[in-house]
Structure formats: structure tokens, C-alpha cells
Amino acid sequence: MKLAYWMYAGPAHIGTLRIASSFKNVHAIMHAPLGDDYFNVMRSMLERERDFTPVTASIVDRNVLARGSQEKVIDNITRKDKEENPDLIVLTPTCTSSILQEDLENFVTRASMDTKGDVLLADVNHYRYNELQAADRTLHQTVKFYLDKAKKKDELPTDKTEIPSVNIIGISTLGFHNQHDCTELKRLMAELGIAVNEVIPDGASVHNLKNLPRAWFNLVPYRELGMMTAEYLKSEFDMPYVDITPMGVVETARCIRKIQQVINAQGAEVDYEKYINNQTLYVSQAAWFSRSIDCQNLTGKKAVVFGDNTHAVAMTKILAREMGIHVVLAGTYCKYDSDWFREQVSEYCDEVLISEDNAEIGDAIARHEPSAIFGTQMERHVGKRLDIPCGVIAAPIHIQNFPIGYKPFMGYEGTNQIADLVYNSFTLGMEDHLLEIFGGHDTKEVITKGISAGSDLSWDKEATGELGKIPGFVRGKVKRNTEKFARERGFAVITLEVMYAAKESVGA
Structure with missing residues (x-):
């Protein structure tokens, strides 16, 4: 059994709690031991929100284990119903409490008899699904519950809105730049003359879910969250959906053209070509930047891309198609949707990696020695150890990826943000070198042993000092070549002599 010390996607209950707490006036109750009740701390620390509904933990302790938790859970549900007056209470176990195999559906049925608001059990297999899959299922379950009701x-309204309208599905709390993307998507729709019917789940009321079928189509910007709901609305109400992520100049234009096709198929007559042309040439700076000398200097440079499906696919296409950058590896941790990922990126990269193992990804990055990485915060840590700059493009993320300033990744403003991210990531190494030359910061004394935990190499003081004299933007490559040389010849300690021998072996 392998210990998972870095997880790309959290456990299932985190996905359920993200959906429940995204809706307005919906309260979540988590049936869990004390160690699992960290969601409120995580959300209040990361999200830039003035107010949100906290999750209640119905704690599983030794007394509960002795006599069962039925009465405690029911009491918590009815108490929160009286205190908070929520429209809906969502009950979710965690992986730990699921071991008890309790009949939570029965708890919900009993509690519903005494509550004014609705009560729903999140129907998610906590052993089979991760955070992203659970969020997708919980949103679908909630929408279906209220449309059936x-x-x-x-x-249930039977008429469509007078003018073309859209439901934006998948905007959620704790998502990567979700609120910024939502603002940009709303602006994009307004400029196209499309009304936004509903945005779910973030900021939505469950009472308005019955109005979803009034929209002309659904837009699903993130593949990880919203596809099940869009498929359900298509099968149940014959609602078309657009699942092209509008990231980058090419894909944003393709998304808009697909929207045009969907709207015109329903009797309207819209033509967005002039809009696309104007936005591409004059609003987005990315098209101009791709022809500038700065971007041309990046042509052919090697990059590794890794993240969730949505952002890794989009960034791979942007780098390869729009900026002429050589993507040596594109990868995702969404193993459950790997076929789609391979289909999308295969023609734009040399190698595809589907993995949840952070060490495997780190080793692949070290093997390829790219000039820049575009990944999650975990790849940023890998980059720190290898002296390779990294632009963060997907969750899991750090507090710095919840900016107060406006930084969408979608739409035409998003193209500008991405162009800045790409350029700054590639030029960061040179900046570090200049800082070292002019005394901006001290050269690092500590030399990491490598990415894989199994590395047994160490550097003596003289070799460490010599490595520190090497310019920052090539130091990582020299270090890796030296360690490879030492490992092949069985050296356990890297000395000055080993360094010089390694240098001669590569003809440097």
C-alpha cells in the first residue's frame, strides 16, 4: 500500500461541501470524526468572501460508535433548520464515517418530517469518487431534486426566454479563478446579446433551479464540474449545451461560433464574426504578443503542462498553437476522464502522462528539463527544487491563487492574463540570475537530493559552493547532469572532481 502524501483532488465530501456552500441559503451537515472537519477553516482562509454559510460537523465520537448516531444526526438537522431557516440542508458522510455503514437515507427521511426546509443526502460513493467527481454528482442530484419537485x-415553466439566454453551469467556491471567470463570461455573453438566465451553483438559490429549462442553451466552461447536469438537462428537456472552454484566442473564438450555431438552430439570426475579429485584433493583446519579438524569443522552448483536464488541455493548445512553444509533456490527474484528455492533447505534445503520483510527475519533469512548467502548486514546488520556473494554471492551489485583483483565465481578457503568465514564467530564471549578479539575494546553500524520495546522492561543501557560482537559470540542469553522471558510476558523494568529470563527459 502506497502512502498518499500529496493529493491532487480531495476526498468526495469536499466536493459535496463545495456545491452545498456555493448555493445561497443552503446548509451542509458533515457526518464525520473531528479530523475531517477542516472545510470551514480551508474555505475561510482561501476564499475572498465577506460572508458565507459555514458547514456544521455532526461529530462521530466514541459514544456514537457505541450506540449509533441516528438521534444525534437528526437532532443536528432539525436544530440547524430552526436556527438558520435554510432552503435546503445537505447531509454528507466522509470516507471515515462511511465505514459505519449507517442508513443515512433513513436519517434524512425522519428529519424531513420535522423541518421546514428540504433535506437531501448527498448520494456519492466516498470510496470510488474524488472531490471533482463528487461535486459533479452533487450538483446534478440537487438540480434533479428541484426540477422533479x-x-x-x-x-415547471414551459416557455423559453424572449431573447437568447444561457445557464452558466459549474462556477463554484474554491474553484481556480472561478469568480473571475464568471465575471468575464457574463461580460462576454452581454456583448453577444445573450442574457444570463442562471449561474449555478455559486450564488444561486435552489428555488430558481426550476427556471433552468427556460434558457436557450447551457454553457459548461469546466469539464470537471457541470457535465452531468448539462447531460441531464439535454436528455430531460432537450437543452443543447456548449462545453468548449473559452481559454485562449482560438478556443474562445471556437466557443463563440458554437454558441452562434446553437442559437441560430433555434430560430434566431446572429453573426458573431465581426465581434470575434475585433476582440482578437484589438481587445486581446495575445494575438499581437504572439508576433512580437518577446514571444518569438520563446519559440521552440520546452514546456511541461500538468493539471486538471480543463486547464491542462487549454494551456497545451495555447502554448503549441498560439505561441509556438514546444510542449514536451502534457498530463492530468483526472484519470477517470483520460480518454478525452488524450484525444484533446495528443497532436500538440510529445508525451501524455495520466497520473496521480506527484513523484512520477516530478521525475518526468526532471527527465525532460523544460524551460518552464505550467501546472498546479505541487508542480511549482517541483520547479523550486529543480530551479525551473512554474506558472500555476490549475488546482490544487495556494492562497496566492485567490487574488483580490481581476484575473480571469477565460474570455478575451483571460488571453491577456495567460500571455503575461507564460512570458513571466519563461523569463523568471534570467531574472534570478541577474539578482544574484547584482546582490539581490544570496545564492542557495542547501542542495536538494532530487525529486524522487529514493535519491541517495549528497554534495560535499566544495562542490556545493562551486554549484552556487553557476548562473541560476542553468544551475538546475548542471546539477541534474552531474547527479546522473554520479549515479551511473556509483558515486554516493559528489565532489569537485566528480563535477569536473561530469562536465567533461558532456563536452561542456
Whole structure:
């Protein structure tokens, strides 16, 4: 059994809690031991929000284990219903509490008899699904619950909106730049003359879910969250959906053209070509930048891309198609959707890697020795150890990826943000070298042993000092070549002599 010390996607209950806490006036109750109740701390630390509904933990302790938790869970549900007056209470176990195999559906049924608001059990297999899959399923379950309820009460609208309208599906709390992307998507829709019918789940009311079928189409910007809901609305209400992520000049234009096709198929007559041309030439600076001398200097440079499906695919296409950068490896940790990922990126990169193993990804990066990495915060840590700059493009993310300033990745403003990210990532190594020359910061004394935990090489003081004299933007490559040389010849300690021998072996 392998210990997972770095996880790309959290456990299933985190996905459920993200959906529940994204809606307005929805309260989540987590049936869990004390060690699992970190969601409120994580969210309040990361999200730039003035107010949000905290999650309640119904704690599993030794007393519960002795007599069962039915009464405690029911009491917590009815108490929160009276205190908070929520429209909906979502109950979710965690992986740990699921071991008890309790009949939580029965708990929900009993509690519903005494609550004013609705009560729903998140129907997610906590052993089979991760955070992203659980979020997708919880959103689908919630939408279906309220549309079925509206049907039974004969409250389901049958008419479409007068002008073309859209539901934006998948904007969630704790998502990578989700709120910024949502603002940009709303602006994009307004400029196209499309009304936004609903945005779910973030900031939405469950009472408005019955209005979802009134929209002309659904837009699913993130493949990880919203596809199940879009598929359900298509099969149940014949609602078309657009699942092209509008990231980068080419894909944003392709998304808009698909929207045009969907709207015109329903009787409208719209033509967005002039809009696309104007935005590409004059609003997005990316098209101009790709022809500038700065971007041409990046042509052919090697990059590694890794992240969730949505952002890794988009960034791979942008680097290869729009900026002429050589993507030596594109990868994702969304193993459950690997076929789609391979289909999307295969023609734009040399190698595809589908993995949840951070060490395997780190070793692949070290093997390829790219000039820049575009990945998650975990790849940024790998880059730090290898002296390779990294631009963060996907979750898992750090507090610095929840900026107060406006930084969308989608739409035409998003193209500008991405161009800046790419350029700054590639030029960071040279900046570090100049800082070292002019005394901006001290040269690093500590030399890491490598990415894989199994590395047994060490550097003596003289070799460490010599390595520190090498310019920062090539130091990582020299270090890796020296360690490879030492490993092949069985040296356990790298000395000055080993360094010089390694240098001669590569003809440097």
C-alpha cells in the first residue's frame, strides 16, 4: 500500500461541501470524526468572501460508535433548520464515517418530517469518487431534486426566454479563478446579446433551479464540474449545451461560433464574426504578443503542462498553437476522464502522462528539463527544487491563487492574463540570475537530493559552493547532469572532481 502524501483532488465530501456552500441559503451537515472537519477553516482562509454559510460537523465520537448516531444526526438537522431557516440542508458522510455503514437515507427521511426546509443526502460513493467527481454528482442530484419537485407541483415553466439566454453551469467556491471567470463570461455573453438566465451553483438559490429549462442553451466552461447536469438537462428537456472552454484566442473564438450555431438552430439570426475579429485584433493583446519579438524569443522552448483536464488541455493548445512553444509533456490527474484528455492533447505534445503520483510527475519533469512548467502548486514546488520556473494554471492551489485583483483565465481578457503568465514564467530564471549578479539575494546553500524520495546522492561543501557560482537559470540542469553522471558510476558523494568529470563527459 502506497502512502498518499500529496493529493491532487480531495476526498468526495469536499466536493459535496463545495456545491452545498456555493448555493445561497443552503446548509451542509458533515457526518464525520473531528479530523475531517477542516472545510470551514480551508474555505475561510482561501476564499475572498465577506460572508458565507459555514458547514456544521455532526461529530462521530466514541459514544456514537457505541450506540449509533441516528438521534444525534437528526437532532443536528432539525436544530440547524430552526436556527438558520435554510432552503435546503445537505447531509454528507466522509470516507471515515462511511465505514459505519449507517442508513443515512433513513436519517434524512425522519428529519424531513420535522423541518421546514428540504433535506437531501448527498448520494456519492466516498470510496470510488474524488472531490471533482463528487461535486459533479452533487450538483446534478440537487438540480434533479428541484426540477422533479417543480414537476410534481406543476410549477415547471414551459416557455423559453424572449431573447437568447444561457445557464452558466459549474462556477463554484474554491474553484481556480472561478469568480473571475464568471465575471468575464457574463461580460462576454452581454456583448453577444445573450442574457444570463442562471449561474449555478455559486450564488444561486435552489428555488430558481426550476427556471433552468427556460434558457436557450447551457454553457459548461469546466469539464470537471457541470457535465452531468448539462447531460441531464439535454436528455430531460432537450437543452443543447456548449462545453468548449473559452481559454485562449482560438478556443474562445471556437466557443463563440458554437454558441452562434446553437442559437441560430433555434430560430434566431446572429453573426458573431465581426465581434470575434475585433476582440482578437484589438481587445486581446495575445494575438499581437504572439508576433512580437518577446514571444518569438520563446519559440521552440520546452514546456511541461500538468493539471486538471480543463486547464491542462487549454494551456497545451495555447502554448503549441498560439505561441509556438514546444510542449514536451502534457498530463492530468483526472484519470477517470483520460480518454478525452488524450484525444484533446495528443497532436500538440510529445508525451501524455495520466497520473496521480506527484513523484512520477516530478521525475518526468526532471527527465525532460523544460524551460518552464505550467501546472498546479505541487508542480511549482517541483520547479523550486529543480530551479525551473512554474506558472500555476490549475488546482490544487495556494492562497496566492485567490487574488483580490481581476484575473480571469477565460474570455478575451483571460488571453491577456495567460500571455503575461507564460512570458513571466519563461523569463523568471534570467531574472534570478541577474539578482544574484547584482546582490539581490544570496545564492542557495542547501542542495536538494532530487525529486524522487529514493535519491541517495549528497554534495560535499566544495562542490556545493562551486554549484552556487553557476548562473541560476542553468544551475538546475548542471546539477541534474552531474547527479546522473554520479549515479551511473556509483558515486554516493559528489565532489569537485566528480563535477569536473561530469562536465567533461558532456563536452561542456
